[in-house]
Amino acid sequence: MTDFALNADVRSDLGKGASRRLRRNENLVPAVIYGGEKAAQSISLQAKDLAKLLENEAAFSHVLALNVAGATENVLIKALQRHPAKGYVVHADFVRVVAGQKLTAHVPLHFINEATAVGVKQQGGEISHTINEVEVSCLPKDLPEFIEVDMAKVEVGQTVHLSDLKLPKGIELVALAHGNDLAVSNIHASRVKDDSAEGEGAAE
Numbered sequence: 001m002t003d004f005a006l007n008a009d010v011r012s013d014l015g016k017g018a019s020r021r022l023r024r025n026e027n028l029v030p031a032v033i034y035g036g037e038k039a040a041q042s043i044s045l046q047a048k049d050l051a052k053l054l055e056n057e058a059a060f061s062h063v064l065a066l067n068v069a070g071a072t073e074n075v076l077i078k079a080l081q082r083h084p085a086k087g088y089v090v091h092a093d094f095v096r097v098v099a100g101q102k103l104t105a106h107v108p109l110h111f112i113n114e115a116t117a118v119g120v121k122q123q124g125g126e127i128s129h130t131i132n133e134v135e136v137s138c139l140p141k142d143l144p145e146f147i148e149v150d151m152a153k154v155e156v157g158q159t160v161h162l163s164d165l166k167l168p169k170g171i172e173l174v175a176l177a178h179g180n181d182l183a184v185s186n187i188h189a190s191r192v193k194d195d196s197a198e199g200e201g202a203a204e
Contacts, residue, residue, distance in 0.1 A: 004053070109149050131184055160185045
């Protein structure tokens with residue numbers, strides 16, 4: 001858990017002006033913790049500590065320990081607001097995680113066996129990813145860091161859908177639960193080969 005812990009301070013000076021001062025003068029990021037049965041709490045985080053945490057992809061799909069005024073809050077990153085030009089975080093929203101209560105979180109997809117997929121290695125196709133993350137519903141203890149998409153047996157012209165994914169125990173896909181069997185990835189014929197074939201035909 002140490003890799004997914006942050007120290008935070010309680011923030012009493014609220015408003016847009018106060019947030020700007022935090023970012024400009026103290027290199028702090030304003031944030032809010034909400035959810036559970038407690039009131040929302042305004043906090044601030046060291047910008048460099050948050051940036052370092054976010055370098056790890058798993059931070060977005062992992063329960064984080066926020067140390068606030070001597071107490072630990074288990075939370076998930078719910079939303080990040082970034083500077084439109086420079087990309088650094090200007091505000092963060094965290095939602096409390098309550099043991100025994102289901103949560104929803106966005107989990108990244110890891111695509112495996114792409115180079116050796118039937119549609120690539122034997123049929124010369126190319127892989128396209130339609131989505132790179134999925135929203136899951138599960139208990140905190142079951143939250144995965146990622147979900148694998150095995151492309152090994154996928155052929156040219158085939159599409160992998162959410163319903164094709166092998167999910168860890170206790171995981172439900174929110175989109176599927178709402179009847180949306182979204183496309184995840186597909187293998188299509190190589191455009192380079194198509195173009196060269198057309199060129200040869202025209203030459204003849």
